Amino acid sequence: MMALTRLDNGLTVVTDRMPHVDSAALGVWIEAGARTELVDEHGIAHFLEHMAFKGTRRRSARAISEAIEDVGGDINAATSVETTAYHARVLAEDVPLALDILADILTDPLFAEADIVRERNVILQEIGAAEDVPEDRAFDAFPETAFRAQPLGRRILGSRASVTGIGEARLRDFFGRHYRTGAMTVAAAGAIDHDAFVTAVADAFAAMPEGAADKGERAQYTGGAYSEASHSSECQWLLGFEGVPAAADEAVVAQLAAMVLGGGMSSRLFQSLREDRGLVYDTSAFHWAFADSGLFAIHFATEPATLGEAADVVADELAAARQSITPAELARAKAQLRAGLLMSRESCAARMTTVARNAMIHGRLVSKEERIEMLERVSVADIGAFFGKLNLSPPTLVSVGAKDDTSLEAVRARFEGTALRGAA
Amino acid sequence: MMALTRLDNGLTVVTDRMPHVDSAALGVWIEAGARTELVDEHGIAHFLEHMAFKGTRRRSARAISEAIEDVGGDINAATSVETTAYHARVLAEDVPLALDILADILTDPLFAEADIVRERNVILQEIGAAEDVPEDRAFDAFPETAFRAQPLGRRILGSRASVTGIGEARLRDFFGRHYRTGAMTVAAAGAIDHDAFVTAVADAFAAMPEGAADKGERAQYTGGAYSEASHSSECQWLLGFEGVPAAADEAVVAQLAAMVLGGGMSSRLFQSLREDRGLVYDTSAFHWAFADSGLFAIHFATEPATLGEAADVVADELAAARQSITPAELARAKAQLRAGLLMSRESCAARMTTVARNAMIHGRLVSKEERIEMLERVSVADIGAFFGKLNLSPPTLVSVGAKDDTSLEAVRARFEGTALRGAA
16 A cells, blocks of 8 residues: 655655565665766765765764664665665564664765775775676666766766765765755655654654755757777677656657567567577667656677677667557567566565655656556557657667677668668 | 475475465476586586477477466576576466466477577577676686586586587487476465465476486585686685585574675675775675585675785685674674565565475475574584684685786685684
């Protein structure tokens, strides 16, 4: 049973009670992330997320982790393009403790200089680890190429140089601007009583300053090409087009289109690239939705020798998708999203995330019935129209890995030709 | 509510009914994996897992994936050292369909030559993708070094050469030897009625030949050192010692020891390496338990400049752990395992895996109360004794990534000194 309460100070509290579970997932969502960073703040949202765990006046860093792990709980956080989420997973009786810790680290972080220096080193190691994985490199370069020279596209971890430039003053400034009640959603799912939780949240976050969310500059999809050679066996490819915002009715059309094209074993790309030709181990299509834009994407990885053939297949499938999606394929994609939605309801963490996203994206609760109804309304014509519109924006082409320049150029020409002018 | 039935033909059926869920997770577990492969079969267990999805007399590969995805379900498989598991996740009403598909692909796979050629290419791409990730390379080389020249340690994917040598005859031979009722556990959790499921399984797998599991040669931990340079920012390190078998009472001691040493944010390695010194982004300790041996391991990654210092910290922590684990640390580790066990009970897939492992490892059901009681019985002295015994076997040292030879030699000397002769 879902419930949403907006406190007088602007803070949103949202819960989903699950009667038959003995634990809960808690999340504090801040509407700040990579896209709300200023030019000289690249990487600061993520840096701040790390620093939140480094101690408060009441608890040292070690006391924070020991307090939650003493009861077998788990606390962690994740920074994304538009949000920073702090979450905890605990048994029912430890919900008050988890909430107290989350409120403590988010209202009273110390930002001690020695901790900043040490945590900067940790983040530099994290950057190094991400650089070592060609797929991570490609996924970092992808939004950067699609939303050129904009904070929305920038790598969430920041660069070695930008992270080195972040100190206490900048952290305090970013914290002061963004960690405010109007930019916060406190969510919980599982063994949770809404009214009691609302009271506890209001009390725990009483010290949080008021103020609205600052959502950063408007996104402008640009598209473009990026290529990076690396010593590897495979070449990672990402191909993208402008998508739609998260709150748009069309977002569910984009999700279904991605499912039909590359969402499962029976999807067109999996069948063409892997089952019919054995060209790839992995391929997928997906849609990332932001507040004011989106990115529709195709990913595949293959060796240089088979790159040209794989790229041809992808370009052909993309062109064909405008006119040949069948009612059976759409029905299957709907069944997949519907069952995924129903099965995820068994997970406290998934339901906590769902209600939090409802509150942040739609400003209200969205029932599972309403979500399923939105799915069911989509027609084959809607999917065709969506694929037809993809070519109105320039494509985004990112490749990282083993490659030879000839096939690279051929692939680029093929995608740009198909995507922009169409083969169907 | 758990239940186990052994059919007359030797097949084991095990279920865990969850009254408040509307879906189910199914798994067919075959006791065959990398360690049951003969010398010229390297990679065949995994190859066969791929081929099971390539069609039967009743269904083409496409029909298999469409049938399960038409109802929004999901079917997949995973090959490990000792098992090959085929699993499906479906809504309650689709359990009969999922079982029919699993039984079809496991009793009647076609092994068509054209499919073998295509799927071999897919696996070669999978091998290439794994080679491109230094952490994957390190984790592949680790068991290979710990159990030298034995199938147990060999890379599950096989090598390019070995996979190229696998064709229809070898696949049929391996399939005939291992896919037998005595080596099979069919497990389900969620919206499942045990008696009806047993009847359905007996019927669906009626064609499966009888025969006992062939568990391969006895494992002999050897230890050793392996080093590989790569063009990367970080160096991946794995340090290992002989562990204990999965069915041994001491397995839970090994799990708790790993938790105390490197199992969470409050663990000794996380605090020393990351919190106190900022040397790593990621570190962990874990214990892999096999039927007749085990591998206790520490993982960390850092840049070459900080490798010496990080290695010193790890060696010191390992030596100190023999005598200085406190009752509070052990209590916290128990709370973490206990809460993890209780929270995983909300997941159909986790409970399906738990009952299947109970059946395969212990030959019977193990209640959550019994598992918690086993945890609670472990004393500080047991943990100290476990760490004390680690140095009775030669260490396993694996490093993959950026490195300079001087620090590498220093690290090796440090670990071998500490581990073999002890600093405490």
